[in-house]
Amino acid sequence: MKAITYTQTGDASVLTLRDRQPAEPGTGEVLVQVIISGVNPTDWKRRAGASGQTLDFSEVVPNQDGAGVVEAVGPGVHDLAVGDRVWVYLAQAGRPTGTAQEYVALPASRVVPLPDGASFEVGASLGVPAMTAHRALTVSEDWPDRLYPGALTGATVLVAGGAGAVGHAAIQLARWAGATVITTVSGPEKAALATAAGAHHVVNYKTDDAAAAITAIAPGGVDMVVEVSPAQNAALNAAVVSPRASIAVYANDGGDEVLLDLIPQMMVNARYQFILLYTVGEQALANGRDDVSAAAGDGALAVGESAGLPLHRFPLADTAAAHDAVEGGAVGKVLVDVRG
Numbered sequence: 001m002k003a004i005t006y007t008q009t010g011d012a013s014v015l016t017l018r019d020r021q022p023a024e025p026g027t028g029e030v031l032v033q034v035i036i037s038g039v040n041p042t043d044w045k046r047r048a049g050a051s052g053q054t055l056d057f058s059e060v061v062p063n064q065d066g067a068g069v070v071e072a073v074g075p076g077v078h079d080l081a082v083g084d085r086v087w088v089y090l091a092q093a094g095r096p097t098g099t100a101q102e103y104v105a106l107p108a109s110r111v112v113p114l115p116d117g118a119s120f121e122v123g124a125s126l127g128v129p130a131m132t133a134h135r136a137l138t139v140s141e142d143w144p145d146r147l148y149p150g151a152l153t154g155a156t157v158l159v160a161g162g163a164g165a166v167g168h169a170a171i172q173l174a175r176w177a178g179a180t181v182i183t184t185v186s187g188p189e190k191a192a193l194a195t196a197a198g199a200h201h202v203v204n205y206k207t208d209d210a211a212a213a214i215t216a217i218a219p220g221g222v223d224m225v226v227e228v229s230p231a232q233n234a235a236l237n238a239a240v241v242s243p244r245a246s247i248a249v250y251a252n253d254g255g256d257e258v259l260l261d262l263i264p265q266m267m268v269n270a271r272y273q274f275i276l277l278y279t280v281g282e283q284a285l286a287n288g289r290d291d292v293s294a295a296a297g298d299g300a301l302a303v304g305e306s307a308g309l310p311l312h313r314f315p316l317a318d319t320a321a322a323h324d325a326v327e328g329g330a331v332g333k334v335l336v337d338v339r340g
Contacts (some may be wrong), residue, residue, distance in 0.1 A: 221241050
């Protein structure tokens with residue numbers, strides 16, 4: 001089979017197309033024929049050795065997310081069968097092989113039935129973005145730790161950077177769960193994408209007084225913030241959150257250090273929650289997996305420009321270019337077509 005591998009960290013030039021033997025699924029594992037592999041910032045950062053990350057294995061196949069068809073099941077697997085359409089998440093977490101290959105063997109817990117009506121493009125776009133968004137929307141003191149239609153009725157959610165993949169999923173999931181959704185963007189093109197994703201209100205933080213605009217929409221404050229730029233937005237968040245609001249931080253765009261004015265946060269009992277899927281724990285992952293699948297089954301996680309998430313597609317042999325596109329800040333979702 002064809003696979004993309006690397007044997008040292010570095011820029012995208014370390015990625016090599018080569019032939020490998022497909023793995024046999026072991027006990028509790030599933031062999032998936034990958035149709036589409038999804039690329040996320042975490043994929044190029046791990047490959048590049050960002051934040052001092054080292055190569056854990058002598059040879060690595062990148063990419064955490066994907067969608068495809070079950071090719072074989074190992075002993076002890078009873079909930080999946082050959083021919084099932086599936087989406088996969090955290091394929092490379094603690095393992096040497098991700099989804100940038102024609103076949104991947106994974107623990108059955110990382111392989112999820114793809115709902116009828118959900119395309120492989122949708123399946124490959126779930127994983128890291130949607131499950132991160134789910135976690136960000138379920139850590140609040142006053143709201144449920146699961147998402148379903150009506151779970152967030154009465155809540156107001158602020159999504160920072162609504163045109164990004166996580167922001168897009170957060171808008172869709174919050175809207176599906178019944179929340180009023182406000183998002184901040186940097187320009188009219190991203191505003192159009194956030195609106196297409198389902199945001200009720202879009203604030204251009206470069207041209208508007210963001211705090212005044214958000215307060216006018218939600219005079220009682222926002223109940224949850226899904227935050228991509230905590231360093232840049234700390235003052236804004238302090239100005240617009242409601243009592244016992246959660247500020248869920250999943251990225252460090254704009255800086256690694258955050259300066260907080262403690263008294264405003266303390267007065268409203270604000271909760272900062274930092275999010276990294278690799279360490280959230282199995283229960284949080286299971287909740288996210290199940291709720292994200294339910295939302296996808298309801299058609300709530302559509303992709304494509306008309307749904308606010310343009311798709312950028314690359315063949316498997318051009319996985320390096322796909323990684324470069326994500327690293328370069330491509331707006332939308334980058335996908336690798338593994339099966340031509």
